[in-house]
Amino acid sequence: MPPPSRPSGRLRAGLTRRNLLIAAVAGAGLAVGWGLWPRARRFNWAAGEGEALLNAYVKIAADGRVTVAVAQAEMGQGIWSALAQIVADELGADWRTVAVEPAPLGPDYANPGLALGPATGLTEPMRSLVLGAGRQLGRLLEFQITGGSNSVRGWEMPLRVAGAAARVMLVKAAARRWDVDWTECDTAGGFVTYKANRLPFHAIIGAVDPADAPDDPPLRTRRLLAGEPVMRLDVPGKVDGSARFGIDVRLPGLAYAAIRQAPAGARLDSCDCPPPPRGLTWVDGPDFIACVGDSWFAAQRHLATAKPRWTAVDNAPGPWLEAAVKAGLQSGGKGFAPTGQIGKVVREDGDVAGKLAGPGVVTADYSLPFLAHACLEPMTATARITDDGAEIWAPTQSASLAARAVAAALDIDADDVVVHPTLIGGGFGRKVEGDACAQAAIIAQRVGRPVQLIWSREEDFGHDMYRPAVAARLHGSATPAGITAWNCAIAVPDVGTAFAGRNVGSLMGRPSAGAGAIEGAVELPYAIPNCRVSHVLADCTAPLGFWRSVGHSFTGFIVERFVDELALAAKADPGAFRLAMLKDRPRHAAVLRTVLEMGGPLGRDEGEAGQPVTARGIALVESFGSIVAQIAEVVVPPQGRPQVTRVWAAVDCGRVINPDTVTAQIEGGIIYGLSAALFGRISFAQGVVEQDNFHAYPLITMADCPEIEVEIIASDADPGGIGEPGTPPIAPAVANALAAATGKRWQSLPLFPA
């Protein structure tokens, strides 16, 4: 892995991949070696001494090492390896020779998957038009971001093409040397092959002709590496302490900064800062004070001597926020009625009012709390002010937003900010935000030294961009053959607009009600003839952001818990009940059947009175293009807290690049969701977050961790996402199991509040 301090410049828009390549390697016949050619003049992915830059994504070194430029951030989801694996597969490289470097900012590295969300549910040709437009827009804005579980979905085809193009160049060079037809040559294991002849890549790179770069290279029909559980490239450095995260960046003359920010519901008015001891300096900035010195610990300790005066803002976050969300489901002091409607209707099928007018209607009220991301690496950024701008090293999910945030903070052009993305010690949506980057840049500018800003854990909990609190009221009716009517209203703030307003400003409008805020509750997999879904826009003065699986993190619970409540009312087995509604959804049905084979039967086991009760519950959620079903087993003792002992998961995520990574992401997604389901809750009092460290925001540990079994369903379908889809089903699966075990309704998360 490269050190995070690798320098990179910027690429101006307007260059195509092809003319970049020519700029990079024109004047072929460079017998002296690639390292002497000034290729980096216009192309911002630097080649080192002796390296051949074949295109914007692939370079090969004189010793045969293949390096892939990866535009997506590595935060544990294994994307550096998965994207390199896609390239290596087409290239025909030996996996043991493959390395990655984080790509710099530039149109070649813009996220091509940005339109996947908007394209969901569209049919051709609209789907392709929207995806194409999204790709163009991403390139135009040079928008680099990792989120929405779209990395493999967006990059699979562009990187296959890049790998194949590089393969054609190597093959043509070797074919010239052998004087044979290039179409009869192939590559495998890092060699170009022709019948019994073979040449290693490193022996050919000097003879590669840039004019050979094909616009439309032939793709492999049989995969060599893709689909194999190859070893991840980032793992060895993560077991010996050598992997460098954002917090591990070290620069000459580096100072460390500790920070205290205004509480969520306040502004910094003024601060009495006593004269600091030698070696420490105060810096104040927009709603923060920082202490800077040669030791972060000394700076953090001294920060306590500052006496800031905060001014409370109007409507500072407090317990009223959750109450206001719930109140959104009432009108005239009464809860929204079975035949009624409230908020903005985003789906209306059949005759809901007619079907829910009579007896036999089940009504349920669900509520979910604010949540923190609680990444183990706290927010951090390292900044250096340069003669012509700024450099920033950060564990960022979006180099583009980091550059914008720094540019805005320093009042310079975003083009003058060079971002060095590092490994991320947990992202989960929090680290798309550029707040710490902007602060680090301001502090570095003020002290005239490179500065590494590190938030304390207390600052990290107190200044998250939280998953919002949510409330829902659902009315429904069912027979054992399925749900006959469904009237669902979900009250939640508009997180997307909160995020966009903070990060991209003028591009976005005001908060509004709509289907996007309640993704996962609108397009249900189940056939329900009479169905109304509404979004009630809730006000929120707490800062909100994207939390792993975003809308699905709450709609998964609301929908799947209510499906179980309706199954119970219809006296149906929850598995058979769901399957009866999936007749037109063979992929969903296959996932559900698979998990039932793994972890069924559902419901409460027979047992003796006074003994612990064991029960299993199920949930099925499609999110980010993948379908995941889970069964959770709970053991409920006569006294004490129930335990989640086992979880079975079946996943259909289309074509798989690395099945072991898929399994790991499902395991991790389950555990992330389980912490939230069992304990997770952020609360506010007078504008201040009440949870300040892990003792107050408990997370699953080894002793609470269930056994997890994952099965991936073989599929040739287009890839689905995998970083997030493991999270949504676990809360409803556990709640459904608890309901089966106890007969209680388990309608509020967390299930076991502190």
Add this chain to the structure above:
Amino acid sequence: MTKFTVNGNPVEFLMDPATPLLWALREAAGLTGTKFGCGAGLCGACTVHVDGKATRSCQVTIADLEGTFVTTIEGLSDNRDHPLQQAWIAAQVPQCGYCQSGMIMAAAALLKDKPNPSDEDINAAMTNICRCGTYPRIRRAIRMAAAGRVDSGVPGPEIDAGEAAARVPALKG
């Protein structure tokens, strides 16, 4: 006094004696493998060995450590060849990786104490937080290492070009 031994090297930290070991390691000794997570001894990301015992380095000052032997993840093995490191690679344990140094150090202390730990022993010793949820694989890796020597097939960082080329034909020696 702030003289002790870190990874076999005698050191004296010219820092405030109240500085926690974590920050002395990260800022003065350049040993960034030991991570800051909470500053309160709750998460275990900063776990190192002090005289062989798993210790949360944010909770001990350098003044407390006079004359002790401290081992960090960087000093656990010479060439990434501790059985736990090999098992960790073989089981592909890490995700983001931030907690893993602390996890491996906690596990190494456990195995030194109990070479064949039960599930309950693992639960009792491994109280660190992994936000990515690698616990099932950590348990698997500890069992693999306890069961015998593991070779992940991934060479250590000390491998030279000639040896690498001998193992991987596509590389030039």
